[in-house]
Amino acid sequence: MHWKPKNSIAIVTGASSGIGSSLSQLLCQAGCHVVAVARRAERLEELAGTVPNGSLSTVVGDITQPETRSRVLDVATTQGDGRLDLLINNAGIGAIGPFSDASPERLRQIMEVNFFAPVELTRICIPALRLGRSPVICNISSVLGHRAVPNKSEYCASKFAIHGFSDSLRAELACDGIQVTLVSPSTTRSEFFDSLIDTASDSSSKSLGSWSPQKVARSTIAAIRWRRSEVVLSLGGKALVYADRLSPPLLNAILAKSKA
Ligand SMILES: NC(=O)c1ccc[n+]([C@@H]2O[C@H](COP(=O)([O-])OP(=O)(O)OC[C@H]3O[C@@H](n4cnc5c(N)ncnc54)[C@H](OP(=O)(O)O)[C@@H]3O)[C@@H](O)[C@H]2O)c1
Incomplete structure (x- = not known):
């Protein structure tokens, strides 16, 4: 059965800009109730002003914090009488620069936002998703979760991790009727490259x-x-x-050369 937005309950993380903001708008316009989470309150308020009245609930907070994740789930299940139909794990951050020059904190922070937070939010949402209508967990990964490139080692690692997690969970949850959808965009014109952490200007x-x-x-x-x-x-x-699947050594050589 297809997933239908009308009268569905969805959670969208990282809804204050870019892909998450657009996803929230489209879902609300299609009749879905969206619980939108991000740290910037004013951006979530702006988003609320662009969607049909009553179609959006906002939670201001850091998704790496367990209390934020619990609040998000509470708001969604209150709205949905205990059920959740869609979880979109979209919030993400990145960094550019050689691994050998980077701090251990850069790796920690990227893994916290891009991997541990979505995985732990998924964990607490599974019982409500089991009650959902054609439920879907959608993880926004990246093409860099399929093929790694130089100078983005921490980001690539986080996206490979969410890729592996998604493939494993999909098989585990198939018997519950919960689909796991992995979406891998390429470069997107968002605020992503303005928010890079620990990156030379x-x-x-x-x-x-x-x-x-x-x-x-x-x-x-x-x-x-x-x-x-x-x-x-x-x-x-x-x-x-596909180039990586055809000849990983050739792509390794091209990427090493392009880095030089
Ligand atoms: N842009 C690209 O080229 C590209 C390419 C492939 C994949 N992606 C992926 O697409 C997803 C969305 O990125 P985007 O391009 O839309 O970038 P964006 O405009 O920078 O949006 C990132 C969102 O994540 C939120 N966020 C970051 N850290 C957070 C935290 N600790 N707690 C809660 N929310 C947090 C930000 O909100 P606040 O700052 O308000 O908290 C913002 O709403 C990411 O997973 C990214 O890896 C992006």
Whole structure:
């Protein structure tokens, strides 16, 4: 059965900008009630002003904190009489620069936001998802969770981790009727590159084109509706993933050269 937004209850993390904000808007417009979480209260207020009245609840907080995650679940299950139909783990951060120059804190922080927080939120949401309608857990990963590149070691590690977690959980939860959808965008024109942590100001990211957050959000919702297991977005992203499957040594050599 397809996942349907109308009268559904969804949680969207990282809803104050970029992909999460667009996902929240599209879901609310389609008749879903969204519980939106992020740290910036004013941005969540702005988001609330762009969606139909009563379609959005906001939780201001840091998703790495257990209390924030519990509050999010409480708000969602109160709204949904105990059930949850969709969990989108979208909040994420990144960094650019060689691993050998980076602090241990950079790795910790990225893994906390991109891996431990979504995994622990998923853990507490599973009982409510079991009561949901065609329930879906959607993890926003990255094409860099399929093929790692230099100077983003911590970010790639966090996205490979969520990829592995998603594949394992999908098989575990199949008997409960809960789908796990892994979405892997390529470069997206959001605030992501303005919020990089522990990164030199002259660092930049190479990419083959970019998508708008709205386009990523539309493709993500299509993947959720069809309860897909995995989607890699953008031609550049697909090319990178397939080139890696065809010849990892060739891609290793190209990436090592491009770094030099
Ligand atoms: N942009 C890209 O090129 C790209 C490519 C592939 C994958 N992705 C993935 O797409 C997802 C969304 O990124 P985006 O491009 O939309 O970037 P973005 O505009 O920077 O949005 C990131 C969101 O995460 C939230 N967030 C960060 N740390 C948080 C924390 N500790 N607690 C709660 N919320 C937190 C931010 O809100 P607050 O700051 O208000 O807390 C913000 O709403 C991420 O998982 C990212 O890895 C992005």
